[in-house]
Every structure is written in C-alpha cells, then in structure tokens.
Amino acid sequence: MSNFKVMQGHIPLSWDLNFIESLGWKKFNYDTDLHNARWQGDSDQYSKIIPDVKFSVVYDIFEDYPKEFEFVNKHFQWLNNKHLVLFKFSPGESSGLHTDRYAYYSNKYGIQNDHDIFRIIVFLGEWKSGHYLEVNGKGFTNWSAGDWVGWDLPTPHLAANLGTEERYTLQITGTLF
Amino acid sequence: MIRGHIPCTWDQQKIKTLDYTPYGYTPGCRVNLTDPADLDRYIVSFSLVRDLDFDDYPWINENFTWLKNKHFQINLFKPGEVGPLHTDVYPYYTSLYQCEDSDLFRVIVFLEDWKNGHYFELENTGITNYAAGDWVGWDLLNTPHLVANLGTENRYTLQLTGVRTDV
Numbered sequence: 442m443s444n445f446k447v448m449q450g451h452i453p454l455s456w457d458l459n460f461i462e463s464l465g466w467k468k469f470n471y472d473t474d475l476h477n478a479r480w481q482g483d484s485d486q487y488s489k490i491i492p493d494v495k496f497s498v499v500y501d502i503f504e505d506y507p508k509e510f511e512f513v514n515k516h517f518q519w520l521n522n523k524h525l526v527l528f529k530f531s532p533g534e535s536s537g538l539h540t541d542r543y544a545y546y547s548n549k550y551g552i553q554n555d556h557d558i559f560r561i562i563v564f565l566g567e568w569k570s571g572h573y574l575e576v577n578g579k580g581f582t583n584w585s586a587g588d589w590v591g592w593d594l595p596t597p598h599l600a601a602n603l604g605t606e607e608r609y610t611l612q613i614t615g616t617l618f
Numbered sequence: 619m620i621r622g623h624i625p626c627t628w629d630q631q632k633i634k635t636l637d638y639t640p641y642g643y644t645p646g647c648r649v650n651l652t653d654p655a656d657l658d659r660y661i662v663s664f665s666l667v668r669d670l671d672f673d674d675y676p677w678i679n680e681n682f683t684w685l686k687n688k689h690f691q692i693n694l695f696k697p698g699e700v701g702p703l704h705t706d707v708y709p710y711y712t713s714l715y716q717c718e719d720s721d722l723f724r725v726i727v728f729l730e731d732w733k734n735g736h737y738f739e740l741e742n743t744g745i746t747n748y749a750a751g752d753w754v755g756w757d758l759l760n761t762p763h764l765v766a767n768l769g770t771e772n773r774y775t776l777q778l779t780g781v782r783t784d785v
Contacts (some may be wrong), residue, residue, distance in 0.1 A: 532653065535768060538734055570703055571764060573737055573744065580737065582744025588690055599735060602662075603700060603766050605652055 445577045445596040447560075454514040454587045458566055460509055461609055466497040466529055497529040513613060520559060520615030522550040528610045530602035532571070540595035546614050561591035561613040564598075571604020619741050619756050624681040624727065626751040633729050633774050637667035637732045638694045638767030651762055652702040660700040664765075666777075678778065687715050692729070695736075695773040699763040703739075705748060706758055711779060722758035727751070727776040735769020 462596060524546055545560050552558060562574065564584045574581040575596040576590055592598065602608040641664055668691045672679060678690060689711060695701070707719045728739070728748045738745040740754055740763040756763070758779065767773045 538769060554693060570739060570742055570762070571767075573766075575734065575746070575768075578747075579736060580744060580746025581740075581747070582739070598735070599768055601766065601768055602736070603737065603739075603764055 447577050447579070447594040447596065448591040450589050450591075452512060452563065452587045452589065454561065455512045456509055456565065458586075459607065461527060461565060462607075464527065466527075468497055470502070497531070498526055510611075513611075517561065517613060517615065519618055520561070521618055522552075523613055523615045524549070526614075527565075528600075528612055528613045530572075530600060530608040530610075532605050532607075534603055535601035535603075536599055538575070538597055538599045540597050543594060543614065550616070552616060555594050557616045558594050559591055559615055559617050560594075561589050561615075563587070563589040563611040563613065565606075565609040565611055568606050569606045569608070571602060572608045573599075573603060575599045575603045619743070619754060619761075619763075621752070623753050624677065624751045625754060626729075626749075627677050627760065628729065630730055630750070630774075632691060633692060634772070636667045636670075636692060638667055638692075640664075641666050648706045649707070650702060650706055658758070659772060660702055661698045662700060662702065664699050664701065665694040665696070667694075675776075678776070680721070682725065682780070684782060684784040685725070685778065686783050687711075688780040690776060691777045693777050694776050695765060695767040695775075697735070697767050697770055697772070699767050703762055703764040705760055705762055708758060708779060719759045720757070721781050722779055723755060723782045724758045724761075725753055725755040725776075725778040725780075727778065728755040729774040729776055733769050733771045733773070735767060736773045737764075737766040737768060739764045 487509045510525065513525065517523065540559065543552070543555055546558065547555060548550065564586060567568060567586050572582070574590065576592055577596045581590060598609075601610075631730065645735065657716060670690065671691065672688075676690065676691070709721055711717075711722065712719055731750050732746055732748045737748065738754070740756060741761060743757060
C-alpha cells in the first residue's frame with residue numbers, strides 16, 4: 442500500500458446516541474454528493490460492485506457546535522477549520538473503495554493545498570457484527586465507541602454495514618496545524 | 619474458533635481457472651440471522667467447484683490429518699457478492715456418515731493473500747489482512763459468520779468439512 446498517513450486514537454464517550462439517532466437524516470444524494478468522491482476503478486466496475494451507494498447523512502448542522510459536540514473541539518485541537526458530517530449506514534449499505542475529493546470543503550474554507558486536509562472517522566457506537574471500515578488496505582473491526590481513525594488525502598477507504606444494526610460515525614474534516 | 623497457517627503449495631493460477639458454478643443459497647443448508655427484509659440489499663450469491671479429487675490437492679490431507687471423512691469445495695466470491703450473517707448445517711453430510719451437525723467441523727483456507735474489500739467475520743471477530751495459507755476453523759453448528767467481497771478482485775477459499783479426531 443502507498444505511504445499514506447493513517448492515525449488511530451480513542452476519545453471518551455461523551456455523546457448521547459439517542460440524540461444522534463433523532464437527528465434529521467437524509468439519504469446521500471448522488472447528483473450533488475458524488476462529485477466529492479473518486480471511486481477506485483472505472484465506473485462500470487464500480488456499478489457491478491455496489492449497485493447503489495446507499496447511506497444517510499446529516500450535513501452542516503454543527504456550524505455553531507451545539508453542546509452535544511463540544512468534544513470535537515476538546516479532543517481534536519490539532520485540527521483547524523473543522524467540518525462535521527454524521528453518517529448512518531443501515532444494514533446492507535456500503536460505500537465502495539474510493540478516495541475523497543474535498544471539493545466542497547476546500548472551496549468553503551479556501552484551502553489552497555488539499556494535502557493539508559485530514560479526515561477523521563469517530564465511531565459513535567460500539568462495534569457490531571458486520572460493521573466494517575477499511576483504510577489504506579487495513580481492515581478495522583471490533584472497535585469501541587470513541588475509537589477513531591484518521592487519514593490524509595487521498596487515502597483509499599471503504600465502509601460497510603453487513604450486519605443487522607445501524608452503524609453511526611462522525612466524520613471530521615480539518616486542516617492540520 | 620481456531621486459526622492456523624499452512625504452506626501455500628497450490629497453484630493459484632490453476633485455482634482461478636476451475637469451472638465454477640453459481641450456487642446461491644440452498645434452503646435447509648443455512649440459517650440466516652439477517653432480517654429477511656434486509657437480505658434484498660445484498661447480492662446474496664457465490665460460485666463453487668465440488669467433486670474435486672483429493673489426489674489433485676494432496677496438501678489437504680497432509681495438513682489436516684486431524685479431520686476424518688473430509689469433504690471439500692472451492693468457493694469464489696466475486697466483487698459485490700455477500701454471504702450475510704448465518705450459521706450452517708450440512709444435511710447431505712450427516713446423512714451420508716450417519717452423524718449429527720454438532721459433530722462437524724469446518725475449515726476455510728484462504729487461497730490467496732487478502733485483497734481490498736475481502737471481509738470474513740466469525741463469532742463476532744473480523745478477519746482481514748490474511749496471507750495465503752492462513753486458515754480458520756469452527757464447530758459447524760451454531761457458529762455465526764459472514765463473508766463479503768466489497769473489493770475489485772475475486773476471493774478464493776477452500777471450504778473443508780469433517781469430523782475432528784483430536785478432541
């Protein structure tokens with residue numbers, strides 16, 4: 442695998458999963474969202490692998506960092522321009538192997554060099570059977586709530602829920618100080 | 619669950635050229651633990667080769683001397699194919715040898731090095747990043763597991779079933 446920067450850590454559980462579940466989830470939108478990712482392989486191959494990219498997101502509701510997400514600033518002080526998105530993968534939902542483009546983020550924060558951008562996934566719930574994350578050729582399973590994995594651009598990764606229960610994660614995009 | 623490793627002495631290219639037959643999932647051979655409503659979300663299928671000759675795969679008997687009445691097949695999961703969480707039973711085998719599913723042991727040998735998106739889970743443990751020759755074994759009855767190929771390359775495994783003689 443290429444020499445991407447991949448980091449791992451753990452933060453104390455300080456959020457209410459019931460609150461997160463109650464948020465206004467909407468389905469990932471192909472037309473407006475797909476340009477933010479670069480799928481591995483050609484599009485025909487991708488369509489064979491995952492017939493539909495299916496998962497749910499909550500965008501842009503944390504501009505003012507409500508108290509439920511104060512832990513982000515506390516534990517990730519080494520990231521600037523933090524942008525948060527919540528993800529929910531229901532059973533059977535997957536994203537294929539891809540890298541991210543950060544077009545929206547770079548434009549919003551005026552980032553000149555994409556290589557300054559770092560992305561973190563915080564696991565909001567305990568690992569459950571069938572929940573999977575793969576980053577730069579390494580599989581992640583059996584995590585605890587509060588574990589996180591971070592990587593720089595353009596590290597290939599995929600996420601999947603092959604199980605029977607919802608998989609919730611918080612995605613933090615920022616720039617390294 | 620037990621795990622181990624055997625030397626990779628097989629011809630990986632030959633494995634790829636075998637005559638695989640799409641299998642699907644035969645009712646009565648497995649107990650799905652996934653909500654039926656969710657099964658539609660998966661491409662629930664794989665392909666296999668049965669009726670292979672042990673003489674062409676001498677390494678099976680050489681390495682798994684502690685299993686008797688062995689049956690084996692080679693399984694192929696193409697990109698996108700998934701075997702959702704389930705347990706297995708083996709009515710053909712138990713009828714042939716007049717035994718119970720609780721007597722049976724199953725081994726999966728990974729025939730190639732792990733590749734992106736290849737996922738195996740057994741007893742709530744995710745198994746990835748394996749090397750060709752790594753194997754995992756479990757009591758057939760009541761052991762939940764799942765398989766998925768979320769990557770871009772085929773996934774080949776040997777499935778071996780038998781009765782342990784070492785316990």
